[in-house]
Amino acid sequence: MVKLKLAVYWAASCGGCDVAVLDVHEKILDIAAVADIVLWPVATDHKYSDVEKMAPGSIDVCLFNGAVRNSENEHMARMLREKSRVLVAFGSCAVSGGIPALANFKEREDILNRVYQETPSTVNPEGVKPVPESAVPEGTLHLPEFFGFVHSLDQVVEVDYYMPGCPPTAERIWEVVQAIVSGNLPPRGATVGALEKSLCDQCPREKHDKKIKRFYRTHEIIPDPDRCLLEQGLLCLGPVTRGGCGAQCISANMPCRGCYGPLPGVIEQGAKYISSIGAIIDARTQEEVEEILAGIVDPAGTFYRFGMATALLKGANR
Amino acid sequence: MSRRITIDPVTRLEGHGKIEIFLDENGAVANVYFQIPELRGFEKFCEGRPVEELPRIVSRICGV
Secondary structure, eight states, rough: OOOOOEEEESBOOOOOHHHHHHHTTTTTHHHHHHHEEOOOOTTOOHHHHHHHHHHOOEEEEEESBBBBEHHHHHHHHHHHHHEEEEEEEEEEEHHHHTGGHHHHHHGGHHHHIIIIISSTOOOOOOOOOOOOOEEEEEHHHHHOOEEEEOOOOGGGGSEEEOOSSSSSHHHHHHHHHHHHHHHHOSTOOOOOOSSSSSSSHHHHHHHOOOOOOBOOOOOTTTOTTTTTTTTTOOOGGGGGSSSSOHHHHHHTOOOOOTTTTTTTTOOOOOHHHHHHHHHHHHHHHHHHHHHHHHHHHHHHHHHHHTTTTTOSOTTTTT | OOEEEOOSSOOSSSSOOOEEEEEEEOOOEEEEEEEEEOOOOHHTTTSSSSGGHHHHHHSSSOOO
C-alpha cells in the first residue's frame, strides 16, 4: 500500500493543536504506519525549502492549524494549498481566528506599541519595532509583515474540511484520521470531528426552565455541579456551540466559551447567543433588562472568544 | 566570497524561529542572526478582558 503524505503546519498558533495530535498516544504509531510525515515543524525537521520543491498536489492531507496573522502565515497557506490535495482547517484558529483573533478588537499600531514599547518589562529606548526588511552589514534580513487583521484560513485559500476545537480532542482527531485513511470523508466543505448538535445535548447537567434574574462572573459564585450553568446565571455558550469536545470545561464546573464553533447553519455564533440570552432574561421592564445585562462584563470578548476572524462584527479594523 | 546559510524554520520547539548564518571568505562564521517571525499580541488583546477569563486566554500563548 502506498503511504499517505501528511503535513501538519502551524501558522499563528500556540502548538496546542500539534500536541493534540500527539495526544492520540500510541496510536501515533498507527498513523506512522499509514502516513509519511512531510512537514511538521513541532515534531520533524523539514524546512520550508523542502515544501517548495514538492510538486502541486503531492501532499495527500495537510492539517493546517493557526490563524493567518502575518505574511508568512499567508505565504505558507498558499503554498500548502497548492501542494495539498486535501487541506483541513484544523482547530479554532484556522477555522475562525481563535484566540489570536481577539486582536481584531485592537489596532495594529497599538499592538506593536504595547508589545515593543509600553510593557513594564520592555527596555527599548530606541523604539525598535519589527519591520519586513532590516539592513545589516552582511546583507538584508527579512521578517513577515504583521497584518492589521487576523484571518481565518478560508479567508486566504480554499479549505476542504473544517475541524473545530481549541484544540480538537484526541478522540475526534483519531476518528478523522481513520476517515481520511479509509477515504470515508464527507463532501468537501463539511465540518468534521464535531457533532451536529449543541454542547447542551451532551451536557450531563440537569436542565429546567431558564429564567435569568442576574448574571454572575465565574468567581462570584460556586456553581452547583449538577445544574445547568446558564440557569445559575453563568454565561455558558453551550446552547450555541457544537458538541464534540467531551464537555471538558463543563466537567470542570466552568462554562463553555464556544471553541467548537457555531451549530450547523449558523454563521454568527455571537449573535445567536445574544438572541438566546434575549429569550431567557426574566425581566418585566426596560430598567430590569438593563440591570441584568449590566452583569455581562465583556460581551464581545466572551461571545466571540474564538470567532473574531469570521464574525460579521469586524472589530477595530474593518 | 561570503556565504549565507538560512535555517527556516527552526523546528521541534513551540513557536516560530529562523536563523541566518553569514560565513566569511574562509568559511568561518562571521555573524549569526536569530529571528522570531511571529507575534500575536496577547500583551494588547488581553486588555479589556475580565481577569477571571485570562487563565483560559493566556493558556493559548503556548499549548505545548
